Amino acid sequence: QKGEGPGQLSNPTDIYIDDKDLIYVCDSGNNRISIFNEQGDFVSSIDFKEYSAGKIIGINPFGAIILRVDKTSIESSMSFITRAYFINMYSDRFDFKKNLYSISVPIMQHFRKGEKGIALSIPFQKELCWTLDSSGNVYIAESQTYEIQVFSPLGKQIYRIEKEHEPSKILKADIDNYVKEQFQFDKKERIFWSMTIKQKLRVPELKPILEKFFFAEDKLFVLRSENGNKERSFFDVFDSKGKYSWKMRLKISPWLWKNNKIYTVEKDKNGYHVIKSYKVFWHL
Structure with missing residues (x-):
């Protein structure tokens, strides 16, 4: 209700x-x-008072609740809206126990030209990726770096998973495409704002490399883009101890992978979102 x-x-x-x-x-x-x-x-x-209730990452075998919360603020210059993300550990009664990880990200930027103003979301910003394994260990990473921090069920950092990769820089063409997308239905406004936005837009140096990761069949699947292109993504697969095993491509994006079945959310021929399941067969 x-x-x-x-x-x-x-x-x-x-x-x-x-x-x-x-x-x-x-x-x-x-x-x-x-x-x-x-x-x-x-x-x-x-x-929640100080933070916004975000997402429950999981509950470990000791009953501790791992929760991602966030807090939005406006920079003193009034040019940026910033959001801070926190991954915290709580007791089973939601008493705060420990902060595991936090980042602060500018998510909106305000532009002015003459008497006019406009606010736009900032592209290519870093995000947090996370998952829990069956033992209650917490895996956390920022999307721009291939460095996964692993925390024990008690919240102690125990090791890191790293892998060499080719970083992909944000190019002028990426910014041009971003501006076109923002004003795809208003050419007049695009012409008016284009130069101002391209000169003042504050973006990271690199495109995100990690999209998400999760555990399935006692393996860690890390979904990453190829050269910053989300249209060409694949999985790096690690064993339960964080050792790299192999690279795997999928034509689908898993929403849930459990008991050798993959569940996805896709559009049907009429444009409606439907849930589909796929049976997994291993040929190693």
């Missing part, structure tokens, strides 16, 4: 089901996490 009262939801953004079949729903509208049993009955909720 939509609303602000106990058990009601305003804008659900994420869902997580634990091994006891409790359902955790992140609600950005009410800025809280609401918990329901498997019948859908409301159990309890946790409100």
Whole structure:
């Protein structure tokens, strides 16, 4: 039911089901996490004040909850909106225990020309990637670097997974394409703003290399783009100890990989999103 009262939801953004079949729903509208049993009955909720309730990464074997939260702020110059992301560890009662990782990223930039102003999202910004393994170890990385930090279930950093790769710089052509996309339906505005945006836009030096990673069949699958091109992606596969095994291409983008089945969200011939499952066969 939509609303602000106990058990009601305003804008659900994420869902997580634990091994006891409790359902955790992140609600950005009410800025809280609401918990329901498997019948859908409301159990309890946790409100967030300083941060926005983001995404539950997982619950480890010790009952600790790993949660990504964020906080948005405006820089003093008023030119940028910045979002700080935190991956925190909480007790089973959502008492804060430890921060594992944090980054701050400018996500919007404001441009002025004469009396006119416009705000645009900043492209190619770094993001956080994360996953949990069956032992409760937490894997965290920034999308621009191939360096995965691994934390124990108690929150102690235990090792890193690194792999050599060819970095891909952001080129003038990438910025040109970005500006065209922002004004694809308004050529007049594109001509007016183009030079100002190209001169002042603040972007990272490198394109993101990592897209996401997850565990399946006791292996770590790292989805990465080829030369910064997300249209040409592949998986680097590591064993459970972080040793590189092989490279694998897929024509689909897995949403979930479990019990030798891959689940994806794809568009059908009519343009509707549908869930599809694929059976996995290993030929090694």
